[in-house]
Amino acid sequence: MSKNKNATFVMVATIATAVFLSGCGLFGGGEKKQIDPPQDVSYLEESEVEVEESNGTEMDSEATEEAVELTVPTELYLIDKNGYVVSQTLNLPKTDGVAKQALDHLVVNGPVQDLLPNGFRAVLPADTTMTVNIKEGTAIVDFSNEFGSYNAEDELRILQAVTWTLTQFESIDHVKLQINGKELDSMPVNGTPIREVLSRADGINVNTEGVVDMTNSKAITVYYIGGEPENYYYVPVTKRVENNHPNDIQSIVKELAAGPGYGTGLLSEFQTGVKLIDEPKIEDGMATLDFNESIYGSFEEEKIVSEHVLNTLVLSITEQQGVDRVAVTVNGEADLVTDNGRKLAEPVSRPENVNTGSF
Numbered sequence: 001m002s003k004n005k006n007a008t009f010v011m012v013a014t015i016a017t018a019v020f021l022s023g024c025g026l027f028g029g030g031e032k033k034q035i036d037p038p039q040d041v042s043y044l045e046e047s048e049v050e051v052e053e054s055n056g057t058e059m060d061s062e063a064t065e066e067a068v069e070l071t072v073p074t075e076l077y078l079i080d081k082n083g084y085v086v087s088q089t090l091n092l093p094k095t096d097g098v099a100k101q102a103l104d105h106l107v108v109n110g111p112v113q114d115l116l117p118n119g120f121r122a123v124l125p126a127d128t129t130m131t132v133n134i135k136e137g138t139a140i141v142d143f144s145n146e147f148g149s150y151n152a153e154d155e156l157r158i159l160q161a162v163t164w165t166l167t168q169f170e171s172i173d174h175v176k177l178q179i180n181g182k183e184l185d186s187m188p189v190n191g192t193p194i195r196e197v198l199s200r201a202d203g204i205n206v207n208t209e210g211v212v213d214m215t216n217s218k219a220i221t222v223y224y225i226g227g228e229p230e231n232y233y234y235v236p237v238t239k240r241v242e243n244n245h246p247n248d249i250q251s252i253v254k255e256l257a258a259g260p261g262y263g264t265g266l267l268s269e270f271q272t273g274v275k276l277i278d279e280p281k282i283e284d285g286m287a288t289l290d291f292n293e294s295i296y297g298s299f300e301e302e303k304i305v306s307e308h309v310l311n312t313l314v315l316s317i318t319e320q321q322g323v324d325r326v327a328v329t330v331n332g333e334a335d336l337v338t339d340n341g342r343k344l345a346e347p348v349s350r351p352e353n354v355n356t357g358s359f
Helices: 061-068 098-104 152-166 248-258 293-299 307-317
Strands: 012-014 071-079 085-093 130-135 138-143 174-179 217-228 231-242 281-283 286-291 325-330
Touching: 071 098, 071 152, 085 098, 085 152, 085 231, 098 130, 098 152, 138 152, 152 174, 217 248, 217 307, 231 248, 231 307, 248 286, 248 307, 286 293, 286 307, 293 325, 307 325
Parallel strands: 138 174, 286 325
Antiparallel strands: 012 325, 071 085, 130 138, 217 231, 281 286
16 A cells, blocks of 8 residues: 655564554555555454354355455544554445545545544545545645635644545655646645645655754654554654765655654664674665674573564655565574564565554
């Protein structure tokens, strides 16, 4: 579903997994979703599909196959309790108009209301309607007048949520906004300027703290941990780093090791001493990263890698253009194991959907 734009990561292991932790999750990366017709489908929740049991047996395979065809997993960028724009993957009814349906589910008191995860809220003003036309990779969204009735502090969140929700789809790379047919060059409430087209390159949850010279910096997006124990999810944060930094993958590892910062409400399981001991290698879409033993963190004695460390690394690295999987080694050795006992025998791929409750 999501799209991946940049990449690099580290950890011995070659994992073919898509078993990230979620319930929380990743933000767009990997294969984009097809818009017409939708290609990815999933089971309905139990509340939507009756599971018939007789003497302990589940419904027959025919009924199961039928249920599979009824919904499609869709990433909706919503606002969490700390004000971050975060992807949550929800199963929506299968339809040809998946892009518009996704935006409909960003509207306050709209169809998403009963589906919202705890602590999350929708981003578009109540009663907002819209049309979505897709031409040559650009989604032109024409909102109704209600679009202009949001709170000023949500202005950037709205731009990011709309852009990242739409660009998960295969047919969409850029977004243009209109109100009643008139193209917007600035947002209606707080006047935030809008470029001719919006894209993921504009960033999400942008953090410019510590940046002295914006003109001599570049953007990278890294993932941190949000939420509460037993209900963690992954939050993308776009940071600015100096242009003279060796390469984007090394910059990503450095930012992950530095952590999200005090008072952000986000967490990281990376230790400050984590470093790459060799130049990262990228070949055929795979980034190979060789770390020092600090990657083990509190599991150094057992030589175990935290699932959260692995997940945030893979999500962050696969945001890089042309990277869709990560192989991790430690001091050149690749037989890694995660703290839940999973062996990392293959390169780890970015999951198709982020924050699903299970990667």
